[in-house]
Each structure stands twice: as C-alpha cells, then as structure tokens.
Amino acid sequence: MNQASLYQRANQVQRHDAKLILEQYASVLQWRTDGQDKLIDVGSGSGNVLMDFVHPLLPKSFGQLVGTDISSKMVGYANKCYGKKFERTHFQVLDIGCEELPQRLEGQFDHVTSFYCLHWVQNLRVALQNIYRLLRHEGGDCLLVFLASNPVYEVYKVLACSAKWARYMRDVDQFISPLHYSKDPSAEFSRLLGEAGFVQYNVEVRNEVYVYEGVRNLKDNVKAICPFLERMPESLHEEFLDDFIAVVVSMNLQQQPLVVDDAAQAPQNVERFISPYKLVVAYARKSPDFVGSVLCEVPRQQAHKGVD
C-alpha cells in the first residue's frame, strides 16, 4: 500500500468507520487535565483520517501529534499535506511490528490510536507490545480499530490459486488479517492485550456491512489497497480487477440492479456489491482506573453503509 493519493480518494469505508467510532470514544479517552496530550497514530496512511477526525478532538494546547506509517511514501505525502499547515504535528516512518521500537518514542505518549492498520500486521503480539511501550510509563490509553475479517481475503485466496495470478500472489497469507480465521477474535485479541501488559480493556467485534455502488467504485476501492497490483505490469491491472469482480459475483456478493417502476424516478440500474465484515474495536488502558461506562453498550447504527 504505497499509493497515497489514490488511497486518499478511495477510502470512504475507512473514513466512515473511523468517524463513527471516534464520536463514540472521544469522551472515553483519558484526556490530561493540563490539556497537553501527546498522541501517536499507527498506520496513518495518507493522513486524512488522523487530521480530519482525531486532530479536532485534541485540546487546543495539545503537546504533540505524531502520525506514523511503515511506508515512507505515505509519510512523505502526509507531511506534504499536513506537516506545515498544522502546529506540533508531523509524520514519521515506523513499523509497528518491529523487533526494537526506536528509543526516542518509548514512554512518550498519552494516547495511541490506529485505524485500519493492524490487519496488515501478522505479528499482533509484537505490535501490541510496541503500542504498550509507546505509552507513558505511568499510564495512557489506546483505541485500536481494524478488520478481523473481510470478503476481500476470500477473493484473494481464489485468485492466488488461479494459473493467471498465482505468481504475483505466492505470499497471499501475509496479507490476510491474522484474525480472519479466528473462531473468537474478541477473546484472542483480549488475550493479546493482557499479555502485552494492559490491565483494563474492552474488545468489541462489530458485524458490519458496506455496500459498494457500481463496479468502478468497487474497483477503485480495491485498487487503493490491493498489495498485488504493484507487482504486475500496469497493462494487467484492469484484467486483474475484472477477475476480482467475477469472483465477487461467484460468491453471491452482487445485488441485482434495482429497477424503480415509478415513471417520475429514473431507474437505478447500478450494480451493488455487498461486503459483510467484522471490525475489531478495542480500547485499552495501561493504568487500572477504568471507567465503567466504557463497558456499556454503545448505540449502534442500523442502516447499511454506502447506501443513501
């Protein structure tokens, strides 16, 4: 995932989920009384989720906002878009799955956030140990949002077995969420949080559905995140995306076009593609003073996203 501007244009699902979850958790985060909070975001990508939805929640006098990503291209893009415009804000390269966390980052932050990143990291145990170490020694909290499962992974598996695409997808398992096949992602992630040292945590696994309107829209969203495209000549991209769509159709994830009878209304004949997925929403604190309300059921939105 290196194409920052492409990602910035085709990340509606990711933006939708981050916005909704931040609205629910803004008041749960343990804000400092002096307003000098330091926050680090893991896997910030092109930076727009961090700057559009996290930055506005920070107190005016916040201490520091650091966006990080494993991709230097993403970091370069985010610094160019936001680094100069926003005070006390910068982006830097960090692999959250690294064996040794840079010492200058250890124990520096009040909050760690991460949206749609941890499903890219195979070694969640190491990633959580690093997240724990980023937080101040005396406390701090984290809000981690990522995919447990998504039909995109089943499509990858099918394409990886085909004679045409196998040579670009030999390491397909490296790009499947480590919780995709888990029978109980909530229990598994809770255990990992406990092992990392977090004493109080709440892990929800939300069953979500996003509906993509039109083939082009789905293809653009796939293009923005698919790690295999950059390995093949550009002349093959459209063929790969056509085959991707054919697998989606074979999995019965296409909804028949809706035709509206009412003469006053134009018929809607755009195909819709349904993506049912499981989203992990984990909130954890390093220190033991846990607020009971965190564990209360948060109001849920019922409508399918992506459809007006």
Ligand SMILES: C[S@@+](CC[C@H](N)C(=O)[O-])C[C@H]1O[C@@H](n2cnc3c(N)ncnc32)[C@H](O)[C@@H]1O
């Ligand atoms: C889908 S994007 C999410 C970007 C942004 N957080 C958002 O919500 O739009 C996932 C990002 O995670 C980054 N990423 C993948 N593995 C990572 C790792 N081990 N450490 C840090 N970032 C990683 C990718 O480079 C990519 O920019």
Ligand SMILES: CC(C)=CCC/C(C)=C/CC/C(C)=C/C(=O)O
């Ligand atoms: C119907 C269908 C297979 C939809 C897949 C849609 C899609 C582009 C999912 C991407 C999931 C993902 C890995 C997102 C990300 O990391 O940002």
